Structures are given as structure tokens and as C-alpha cells.
């Protein structure tokens with residue numbers, strides 16, 4: 001595993017945040033806010049939140065489920081299976097909304113430019129997950145959670161709190177989040193209908209990416225978080241998953 005300054009543990013990106021300003025000079029790495037004034041940063045974050053929440057972000061990698069054919073679900077899923085798969089994919093979509101907000105918040109007060117790049121690079125990769133989950137929800141004739149603005153705001157605040165706690169704890173928060181997401185996605189691979197190959201393909205790729213994100217955080221010096229913090233994170237995650245399945 002590579003160390004910071006060389007695109008640590010995440011796939012090489014083009015040095016830009018595709019959901020904010022399009023592109024940034026190569027010398028700026030992948031940090032889209034470096035050199036901006038506080039007002040510029042605030043406007044950038046608002047713009048980013050709007051793009052994430054209105055579904056206008058685009059994946060940079062092909063959908064692991066492949067090209068959609070309308071008859072796929074007609075032949076593979078019963079109405080009950082379709083409803084259940086939609087609930088699970090809505091939970092995953094909310095998780096990716098939270099991931100976007102968390103990483104942006106974690107980068108906000110991070111003073112280490114290389115670690116900030118790690119956070120922005122991971123966030124850029126999570127955009128793919130966000131777009132794939134949204135596509136699958138559309139295919140399942142369902143939609144995202146109505147509470148997404150609340151999830152985004154709460155997660156961004158949480159990310160900012162982590163970034164204030166210092167680099168080790170900030171990375172520790174990233175590692176623990178990814179670990180819990182990985183376990184959660186494992187559970188979904190058990191729960192999803194066996195015939196829902198499209199959702200399953202997306203979840204498998206997401207899980208592989210989350211493992212890579214956790215490895216990245218650990219390699220770069222993530223602290224182990226205190227047990228009560230981990231427990232609180234699990235509790236909040238449980239509230240989110242139960243709510244998002246229905247709403």
C-alpha cells in the first residue's frame with residue numbers, strides 16, 4: 001500500500017472533483033478547495049450538496065451491473081422482491097449521501113493537504129456508488145429517501161467534528177465508517193433477492209471499494225476509535241438503515 005502524496009490506496013483520478021468545478025490544475029492534486037477564500041469554500045460546499053442531493057452527479061466508471069435491459073426485472077423479480085430490493089438500495093443510496101457529506105466535512109478543517117487529498121479522492125470514488133444506487137432505484141421504479149437533506153446536513157456536521165479532532169482520529173473515523181459499511185453491505189448480499197443480479201453486482205463493487213478506503217485510512221495512520229464512539233456510530237447507522245428502508 002502506498003503512502004500519502006501518491007494517490008494513496010484509491011484509483012488514480014484526474015486531479016479533479018467532478019461534482020464541483022469540473023477540473024482543477026494538476027498541481028492542486030484532487031483538493032478542489034485549496035486556495036479558495038472561506039466564502040468561496042462555503043459556496044463550493046453548497047453547490048456540491050445541491051448536486052449530490054438532486055442526483056445530477058455522474059459516475060466516472062461503468063455501472064458494474066452492465067447495461068440495463070427493461071425485461072431484466074420483469075423476468076427475474078416478483079413484485080415483493082422488487083419492493084424489498086428497492087428498500088435495500090435506498091438504504092445504500094442514503095449511505096452514499098452520508099459518505100459524500102462526511103468526507104466533505106472531514107476535509108473542511110483538515111490541515112494536512114495530503115490527507116485532505118485522500119478524503120477528496122475517496123469522496124470522488126463514492127460518487128460512482130451514489131450514481132449506481134440512484135440508477136438501480138430508478139430501474140426498480142422507486143426513488144431516494146425524502147430525508148436525504150437531513151442525512152446530508154447531519155453527516156457533514158459529524159465530518160466537521162471529526163476533522164477538528166486531529167488527523168489520526170479523522171482517519172480513524174474514516175476507517176471505522178468504512179468497516180461498518182463493509183459489514184452492512186455483506187448483510188445486504190445475504191438479504192437481496194438471489195435473482196437480483198444487478199443490485200448484487202453494484203453492492204459487490206461498492207464493498208470492494210469500501211475495503212480499499214478502509215485500508216487507505218489505516219495505512220495513513222488511522223487511530224483506533226474508543227469503543228463508545230464506535231457504538232454510537234453503529235446506533236446512528238441502525239437508525240438510518242431502518243428509516244431509509246421505508247422513507
Ligand SMILES: [Fe+2]
Nearest residue numbers: 096099126129
Ligand atoms: Fe460507498
Ligand SMILES: [Fe+2]
Nearest residue numbers: 178209210213
Ligand atoms: Fe468508502
